[in-house]
Amino acid sequence: MAIALIPFLYVISTALKDTNSLFSYPPDWIPSPIYWGNLRSLLQDQPFVRWTINTLFVSGAVTILKIWFDSAAAYALAKMDFYGKRSLALILLLSVAIPIAALIIPLFFVVRYLGLLNTYWALILPPLANPLGIFMARSFITAIPDSLPASARLDGASEFTIYRKIVLPLIRPGIVVLGMFTFMLQYTSFIWPLIAVQDSSRQVLTVGISSLKSAFLPDWGLLSAAMLLAAVPITLVFLAVQKTFVVNDLSGALRE
């Protein structure tokens, strides 16, 4: 626990120090006096708020769309019968193994061909193709007994109704996990946003923060303040949803 906390505390400490006291020896863990200049400079001189809004917008959009598409695809793979289901699942599974580095150049050409470079779409659409979420969602849906969708089918429900009204509510905790996982992955994604968007007004936090680092004299106080503030939204999101990290609640659905 301490090993995990020390770097984090060091970042907080660094963010609240001026450049002179930053390099004092022995280092002071508790800044005295507290220096707010780094945070002020970040919020006033840099488009930090814009980057945060961009990041939250892109991560939120990717999360919502991925939850929708991945869980729907997972429902089809887990509970529906159709020709080629096994082959499709195998192809999706194999595509998980392709490293992102191998995809970046062809992806860049596709996005450029579509005229989406420097747009939010360039940041939102490509992550949707990652099939990992489908397999996560499938594992939650597989836990639902086949008799529930079968019963709903006999009750006259369409497959979409079964997915929306029976399956989605039952895998809510799993959906939260998938959402949190997707949100964090997107929030911290760096390589693709760096390539896809050069316009500073559309940049996300990871790319924005890296641009604060000059080649010769990094401003560690400013960088630490940026990292500290960048961690706030994701921490709040995590705290908001942590209560729903429980297993699928099927109590009462089946006989015990």
Next chain:
Amino acid sequence: MPTGTTPAIEMIQVAKSFGDTEVLQPLSIAVAPGEFMILLGPSGCGKSTILKMIAGLEDLSDGEIYVDGKLVNYVRPKERNVAMVFQNYALYPHMTVRDNIAFPLRQLKRPRLSRSEINQRVLSAAEIVTLSDLLDRRPAQLSGGQRQRVALARAIVRQPAVFLMDEPLSNLDALLRAEMRTSLLEMHNRVGRATVYVTHDQIEAMTMADRIVVLEGGRLQQVGTPHDLYDAPANTFVARFIGSPQMLLLAAEVGPALDVEFEGVRLLPDCTDGLQAGRPATIGLRPTGLRVVDDGSPGHLSGTVRRRDYLGSDCFVEVELDRGRSVQARADPARDRPPGDTVALAIGGEAAHLFDDRGVRVAGLCPVVP
């Protein structure tokens, strides 16, 4: 389709295979309107598969299924006009009892039901299964029997042509099970629709069914009323599967006079069609038809009591016969028959059956008094 009254369900040469594995051999069954038919057999005999094929949840490999006179082989489950109660209730746990029951009605598109109409039908279905005061609870807040009744109400509310029930009582305790059996039959009589009910419990089948279909290893063994199955089992499988205690099966040989001999007692078949002297055969004895009597007389078996099972209203004793074989027989529960007692056994009229060398029932047997 046959002429006359249209069966609620008719299966014609229906078969099912998974790849090369044949799980159900071609079988034909017709369920009359309002009939309570039970599919009975041990686990893996294909009874649930039949139910799923009628419901449309499983495709047929061969044959035709008609529901209410309409061929449904290629009809989607929701359009077959059948309702199914699943083995594990299959209630929607995030919905209240009211929403569970209303779910099928809310899926109706043409005609779409008004909210008040749905409410009225939900209340009426809940009343049939005595759930009216539990409508706002969730399934997790109900007992096993109450959950089962919610599943029944959800089936009733659609007013389907046919009810399908897949071992609905199999996990309830004995008392609740007996209570639910009565409730189910009351509901069936009230609703008056044909019901196909799957169970592996022969007591459930004998007490509830109008007719029973006995299956084993994907093969139809016999279709008949509980009386037919008990009094004239089609073969040795049905003979052993129906009745408690089980029928005793003993190897024998058809004698020159087309009779069989068992422990010195000659037994004469009531029908000799197809019997051939010298052929191996099987004698079936129902313990319920073997009666312990005080005095032995010609035509009676004799032996020594080895064990006594007192059941209150009934009593069965295990008797070791003079030539060493053991049989179970019914004794007067008021009379004490301690182990070691020498007793005589009278073979009752319906107690003995003769099966040929393929295990098919040929005739009933009567003891010959010399």
